[in-house]
Amino acid sequence: MKKIGIVGGVGWASTVDYYRALCQGAGQFFAARGAGSPLPVPPMNIESVTQAKTRALRGTPGDEASWAAFDAVFREALLNLERTGCDVALIASNTPHARLHAIREGVTIPILSIYDAAAQATAATGAQSALVLGTTVTMQSRDYARTLSVHGIAANEPLPYPEIAEMQALIDEEFYGGASDTARQRLLSFCDRHAAPGTAILLACTELPLAWPNHLDDVSFQAVGHLFVNPSAAHVAAALDLALEEERAAG
Numbered sequence: 001m002k003k004i005g006i007v008g009g010v011g012w013a014s015t016v017d018y019y020r021a022l023c024q025g026a027g028q029f030f031a032a033r034g035a036g037s038p039l040p041v042p043p044m045n046i047e048s049v050t051q052a053k054t055r056a057l058r059g060t061p062g063d064e065a066s067w068a069a070f071d072a073v074f075r076e077a078l079l080n081l082e083r084t085g086c087d088v089a090l091i092a093s094n095t096p097h098a099r100l101h102a103i104r105e106g107v108t109i110p111i112l113s114i115y116d117a118a119a120q121a122t123a124a125t126g127a128q129s130a131l132v133l134g135t136t137v138t139m140q141s142r143d144y145a146r147t148l149s150v151h152g153i154a155a156n157e158p159l160p161y162p163e164i165a166e167m168q169a170l171i172d173e174e175f176y177g178g179a180s181d182t183a184r185q186r187l188l189s190f191c192d193r194h195a196a197p198g199t200a201i202l203l204a205c206t207e208l209p210l211a212w213p214n215h216l217d218d219v220s221f222q223a224v225g226h227l228f229v230n231p232s233a234a235h236v237a238a239a240l241d242l243a244l245e246e247e248r249a250a251g
Contacts, residue, residue, distance in 0.1 A: 001026070001042045002088055002243040005081030005109070007074060009048035010093040011176050014206030014232060018092040019046065021217055021236040022243075029244055042243045045084045047077040054096075061140055067099055074103045082109050088242050090114075090235060094134050094204045098141040110242075115147040117238040118202055118231035121219040123151035125227060127200035130155045133190070134204035135171060139164045144204060159194065166190070175207035184211040191226055199227070206232045 004022065008015030027039035054073055059066030074096050081089050089111045096103060097114050104111050122130055130153050132144045145155035158164070167190060174183030187208065195201050200220070203209045209230045215221040219234045241248075 001040065001247065002245075003043040003045070003084075003086045004239055004243055005078070005084070005086030005089040006044060006046045007049065007077045007081070007089065007091045007093075007096075008046050010051045010054055010095065011207055012048070012051075013176070013210060015046065015048065015092050017210070017216060018090065018206075018232065018236060019044070021233065022239060024217070025236060025240045026244065029240070029247070042240075045081055045086055047080050049073055049077055058137060064102070067102065070096075071099050071102045074099070075105065075107065078103065078107045078109075078111065082107060088112060088239065090239055092232075092235075093206050094231060095137045098137050098143050112235065112238050112242070113147075114204075114231050114235045115144055117234035118144070118204065118229060119147045119151050119153070121231070121234040122148060122153055122200045122202065122229045125200050125220050125229065127198060127227060128153060129196070129198065130200045130202055130229075131191070131195045132156060132202045132204050133167055133187075133208060134202075136164055136168045138204050139167060144202065153200070156194070163190075163194070171205050171207055175205070175210060179207070179210040179213075187211055188224055188226075195226060200229050201226055202229045202231060204231050209233070 006018055023041040026041045030039045057070040059070055078089050086109055089109050094114055130148055132155055140158055148155045170186050174186060191201055209216055209232055212223055217233050218230060219237060220229045
């Protein structure tokens with residue numbers, strides 16, 4: 001198996017879930033092939049950054065220089081994973097992917113894009129439109145929209161800033177460290193206001209899928225009248241495909 005490197009800590013609850021999902025997914029793969037306990041899991045390293053620090057280092061949209069310190073934190077984390085012999089890396093967060101073009105400079109191991117994984121998962125649902133929910137950085141960026149458009153899917157235009165700020169506050173107040181019934185209801189209220197019928201709602205902050213614990217490993221799912229796409233689950237699935245490609249080829 002290939003060794004997986006995870007940049008985590010943004011936030012810690014979703015990092016825990018990435019690790020769980022990678023281990024369980026690999027275990028299910030080997031159990032289906034008759035392996036006995038303890039079931040094999042990929043070798044992994046986790047480089048955990050400090051969310052309070054990275055939040056404070058966010059730059060200004062359109063000002064590349066203002067993001068230099070933010071980019072450097074994630075670049076150094078990826079380089080540390082590279083030094084430990086990881087074959088592939090994941091950043092277990094949507095927000096830094098808006099800066100992946102700069103973060104990956106000087107990093108030689110492959111970094112799996114959550115945008116690509118989520119766009120492929122959205123296309124598989126047959127949806128032609130998408131609502132992208134996440135942090136201020138994710139919702140103001142057009143990176144998800146550009147990646148979705150390659151698959152013929154139209155993403156929403158950026159919402160008014162007060163609505164974006166409401167989603168960021170919801171993530172900070174209700175989803176950091178887990179999710180409650182109140183969190184789920186506030187999220188659903190937001191979806192009801194902004195998602196037209198047939199729209200795929202991308203839970204594009206790695207904490208947001210925690211609102212549906214029974215669907216944490218589902219790349220897409222239906223709930224309370226909405227179609228949701230879970231970019232985190234799609235990201236994990238892409239990592240497992242790569243980590244286990246030799247085992248799959250061997251049958």
